[in-house]
Amino acid sequence: MKTFLVVNPRSAGGQTGKRWAEISGQVTRAIGDFGFGFTERPLDAVRLTRDALADGYECIAAVGGDGTVNEVVNGFFADGKAINPQAALGLIPRGTGGDFRRAFGWDLELDSALARLRTDKTEPFDVGLAEYVNFQGEKESRYFANIASFGVSAAVAHEVNTGSKALGGNLSFVWGTVKAMAKYRDRKVRLRVDGGEPEELGITVVAASNGRYFGSGMCVAPKAVTHDGLFDLTVWHDYGLHDFIIKSKGVYNGDHITWNKTRYLQCRTLEAESDEEVFLEMDGEVPGRLPCRISILPGAIRLKV
Numbered sequence: 001m002k003t004f005l006v007v008n009p010r011s012a013g014g015q016t017g018k019r020w021a022e023i024s025g026q027v028t029r030a031i032g033d034f035g036f037g038f039t040e041r042p043l044d045a046v047r048l049t050r051d052a053l054a055d056g057y058e059c060i061a062a063v064g065g066d067g068t069v070n071e072v073v074n075g076f077f078a079d080g081k082a083i084n085p086q087a088a089l090g091l092i093p094r095g096t097g098g099d100f101r102r103a104f105g106w107d108l109e110l111d112s113a114l115a116r117l118r119t120d121k122t123e124p125f126d127v128g129l130a131e132y133v134n135f136q137g138e139k140e141s142r143y144f145a146n147i148a149s150f151g152v153s154a155a156v157a158h159e160v161n162t163g164s165k166a167l168g169g170n171l172s173f174v175w176g177t178v179k180a181m182a183k184y185r186d187r188k189v190r191l192r193v194d195g196g197e198p199e200e201l202g203i204t205v206v207a208a209s210n211g212r213y214f215g216s217g218m219c220v221a222p223k224a225v226t227h228d229g230l231f232d233l234t235v236w237h238d239y240g241l242h243d244f245i246i247k248s249k250g251v252y253n254g255d256h257i258t259w260n261k262t263r264y265l266q267c268r269t270l271e272a273e274s275d276e277e278v279f280l281e282m283d284g285e286v287p288g289r290l291p292c293r294i295s296i297l298p299g300a301i302r303l304k305v
């Protein structure tokens with residue numbers, strides 16, 4: 001497979017760029033010739049992916065974290081269609097969060113990533129699509145690979161992204177969580193699942209999940225499968241700050257799905273609106289806010305496994 005690597009040199013605290021000579025040498029030894037491009041700013045990975053697909057590359061691998069995976073997945077599409085539905089997505093994980101890779105049990109070892117790139121083994125991969133309002137007040141849509149969520153999770157992602165990651169993945173996440181949760185209160189949101197009757201709930205977090213993990217290792221959707229044509233919907237409602245903090249430890253091992261103020265179901269679409277400002281988070285980035293419509297595109301691309 002003709003392979004192109006989309007490299008975020010700033011991922012893993014800048015170590016990806018600093019260690020590129022060593023990484024690229026190992027990639028060449030593993031798969032032979034390959035093309036690559038460095039991202040210079042946010043959203044560059046979308047353009048690099050589209051250009052590489054137009055140039056006939058059959059496998060586009062993200063070298064970076066969850067944000068880079070998200071942008072590469074967005075680059076697989078143009079005008080609402082997959083550019084090449086047979087093209088494969090690959091990953092050399094380099095990020096601080098790593099929630100996408102966790103769904104597959106992949107570690108950060110370069111050797112394991114290269115073993116996946118070397119084989120021709122792929123499986124279908126569902127892609128999420130969210131339509132929402134951006135911060136300029138315009139309607140916008142964006143694909144996601146892992147999870148779209150709103151509520152305190154988006155408030156935390158916003159805090160983590162605008163703060164420093166110098167503390168490392170887990171510590172910066174904990175610090176962002178503390179700051180965001182101190183300000184958060186449940187928001188009234190009207191939810192409509194699979195076109196059914198709308199229901200208003202006080203939302204702590206709603207997550208529409210293709211993968212299983214968000215927030216640097218919280219197992220928000222323990223039953224999610226990335227090729228079942230569905231997303232798993234987790235709704236934590238009416239918790240309030242105190243209860244949520246006390247219980248949040250259980251989210252790391254997926255225990256929360258049996259709690260009484262939690263709903264867990266599988267669906268194809270979710271519509272959400274609120275009279276209050278509620279941010280939307282997708283794969284760790286916060287591109288806008290509600291109202292939103294989230295849907296799943298079954299097996300829209302192939303994933304190197």
Ligand SMILES: Nc1ncnc2c1ncn2[C@@H]1O[C@H](COP(=O)(O)OP(=O)(O)OP(=O)(O)O)[C@@H](O)[C@H]1O
Nearest residue numbers: 011012039040042064065066067068095096097098
């Ligand atoms: N050259 C660059 N300079 C600054 N930001 C960049 C650059 N290239 C990409 N980005 C942005 O950095 C964001 C985060 O990158 P990425 O996810 O690869 O690394 P990370 O933050 O280390 O990992 P994670 O998202 O898993 O925590 C991406 O969403 C992208 O928009």
